[in-house]
Amino acid sequence: MCYTLSMDKVEELLTRGVEKIYPSKEELEKVLRSGKKLKIYQGFDPTGIQLHIGHMVGLRKLKQWQDLGHHVIFLIGDGTGQAGDPSGKKHAREKFLTREELRKNAVDYIKQAGKIVRFEGENPVEILFNGDWLNELKLVDILNIAGRFSLQQLLERDLFQQRIKQGEDVNLREFLYPLLQAYDSVAMEVDLELGGSDQTFNMLAGRTLIKKMKNKDKFVMTTPLLTDSRGVKIGKTEGNVIALTDKPEDLFGKIMAFPDDVIIKGFEYLTNVTAEEIKRIEKELPKGENPVDFKKKLAFEIVKELSNTQDAEKAQKSFEQTVQGKELPDDVPVFQYDANGDQDIVSLLMQTKLAASKSDAKRLIKQGGVSIDEIIIKNLDEPVAPKGGMILRVGKRKFVKIKTSAR
Numbered sequence: 001m002c003y004t005l006s007m008d009k010v011e012e013l014l015t016r017g018v019e020k021i022y023p024s025k026e027e028l029e030k031v032l033r034s035g036k037k038l039k040i041y042q043g044f045d046p047t048g049i050q051l052h053i054g055h056m057v058g059l060r061k062l063k064q065w066q067d068l069g070h071h072v073i074f075l076i077g078d079g080t081g082q083a084g085d086p087s088g089k090k091h092a093r094e095k096f097l098t099r100e101e102l103r104k105n106a107v108d109y110i111k112q113a114g115k116i117v118r119f120e121g122e123n124p125v126e127i128l129f130n131g132d133w134l135n136e137l138k139l140v141d142i143l144n145i146a147g148r149f150s151l152q153q154l155l156e157r158d159l160f161q162q163r164i165k166q167g168e169d170v171n172l173r174e175f176l177y178p179l180l181q182a183y184d185s186v187a188m189e190v191d192l193e194l195g196g197s198d199q200t201f202n203m204l205a206g207r208t209l210i211k212k213m214k215n216k217d218k219f220v221m222t223t224p225l226l227t228d229s230r231g232v233k234i235g236k237t238e239g240n241v242i243a244l245t246d247k248p249e250d251l252f253g254k255i256m257a258f259p260d261d262v263i264i265k266g267f268e269y270l271t272n273v274t275a276e277e278i279k280r281i282e283k284e285l286p287k288g289e290n291p292v293d294f295k296k297k298l299a300f301e302i303v304k305e306l307s308n309t310q311d312a313e314k315a316q317k318s319f320e321q322t323v324q325g326k327e328l329p330d331d332v333p334v335f336q337y338d339a340n341g342d343q344d345i346v347s348l349l350m351q352t353k354l355a356a357s358k359s360d361a362k363r364l365i366k367q368g369g370v371s372i373d374e375i376i377i378k379n380l381d382e383p384v385a386p387k388g389g390m391i392l393r394v395g396k397r398k399f400v401k402i403k404t405s406a407r
Contacts, residue, residue: 013064017057017269019197022204022220028192031219038191038219040065041073043130043184044113045081046106047097051113053242053302054196054233057223057269059116061194062125066117072125073188074113078102079134080184083177085202096173099131112244115306133187134180145179148212149205154178157201178202182209185218192219226269228259248303252315253323255299256292260285263294271301322399335400337386345370345377345384354394370394 010032014025021028031038042058044051051059066072081102097105110119110127117125137145155161157178160170178201185193185206193203203220210218226234234242242254258266263285267278285291296316304312335352337343343351346361349370355361362380364370370377371393372384392400 009064009068013061013068016275017061017223019222019224020200021222022207028219028221037070038065039071039073039188040192040194041075041128041184041188041190042194043075043077043080043181044106044109045077045085046102046109047081047084049105049108050241050243050245051109052244053270054226055113056116056244056302056306057226058194058196059113060270061221061223063117065194066123066125069123072117072123073190074110074117074119074125074127075184075188076103076106076109076127076129077131077181078106078129079131080177080180082131083180084171084174085177085181099135102131103129108245115244128188130180130184130187134183137183145183145209146176148209149179153208159201178205179209182206185210186213189214189216190218192221194221194223196225197222198225224265224269226262226265229261234258234262244306248307248311248315249318251306252299252303252312252319255302256295256319256323258295258298260291263291263298266298266302271298271305273301333400334403335392336403343384343386344381346380348384348386348392349394352392352400354392354398354400364394 010029013032014021014029040062042062044055062072062074078099081097082099084096113119119125119127154175160175162168163170181199181202182205184190186209189210193206195203200220200222203222207218207220210216228234242251246254255266264278264282267273267281268275273281281294281297285294296319299319300312300316303315337351345365346355346358349355349361349364350358354370355364361370365377365380368376368378372391386402386404392402
């Protein structure tokens with residue numbers, strides 16, 4: 001019985017939420033069936049302060065490896081981040097972060113990733129920083145790494161070819177990025193590297209380098225990107241990052257805004273819903289209709305994983321009440337307004353924390369996402385006379401009730 005269960009878990013590890021395995025699924029499966037435990041890693045460059053829902057795909061796969069008893073490394077790229085990963089970038093970066101800035105960004109990464117993988121307890125995930133070895137490389141070391149690759153090999157990258165054709169710069173700093181990431185595999189002597197499919201070139205560079213420098217074979221497992229049918233990434237669009245640390249109500253609402261064609265991918269990549277159940281959902285998805293019930297199930301499952309069942313239930317109730325039922329939530333935050341006279345709407349949005357900045361406030365107003373007592377505000381310069389009991393609303397889920405000294 002245990003043997004069969006183990007076989008099922010290995011098959012799930014190698015197929016669900018996996019795009020490709022190098023050199024092949026068959027070779028990796030053979031190693032795993034032998035009972036050998038592998039050292040695997042995934043790297044995260046802290047160019048921002050938040051891990052988003054796109055990262056959840058890889059983190060869930062790391063947890064599967066962890067649960068099967070393998071040595072998992074969560075690598076923070078405070079070294080590679082200084083070079084700037086060109087993956088997915090159509091233009092050269094205008095700014096490169098320092099190691100100090102990158103480490104500062106990574107302060108909460110462990111807490112965020114800890115929503116999915118275990119850094120304590122049984123078989124804890126190991127935390128490493130690649131700046132610890134990359135920043136110690138001497139000139140001769142860098143030359144030795146670079147000497148293992150040809151210019152033609154690096155220029156083969158589709159991304160670089162596209163930039164050259166479009167007359168865009170290929171910054172040499174970015175050009176060297178694959179070599180630095182490749183050296184991570186050598187420094188840690190890993191058996192497998194995990195990463196999104198947009199990292200394939202970098203990860204295969206590591207496979208090449210560890211073979212040449214250590215005569216060691218390394219597997220590469222790529223995970224699919226969470227995208228819609230047009231190839232647009234979900235979860236990191238400008239102004240709408242779906243962070244792992246979002247409040248359950250906000251997370252639920254953002255998932256409800258997923259395009260319909262992402263529902264099945266969402267269940268497969270981001271939840272523990274069984275493959276059989278996902279197939280049933282796929283058959284029952286209404287054609288040409290709004291599949292709101294299936295989206296609510298998806299949102300519930302994701303919030304439950306990142307928080308707990310109670311928070312998921314509360315988030316769903318809030319969505320049904322405020323968005324579907326167009327009612328106010330039970331716990332509308334109160335803002336004490338003590339100034340006299342009219343107030344411009346942009347300043348009021350900032351004071352109530354419903355907008356992060358003036359530009360954010362203006363964007364929300366232009367998009368028709370701001371209302372007072374259900375009346376949409378269209379004029380950026382519109383004066384507002386705050387009154388007790390007034391409801392200021394942004395989007396479908398953010399509310400503030402104004403309280404004045406008079407009430």
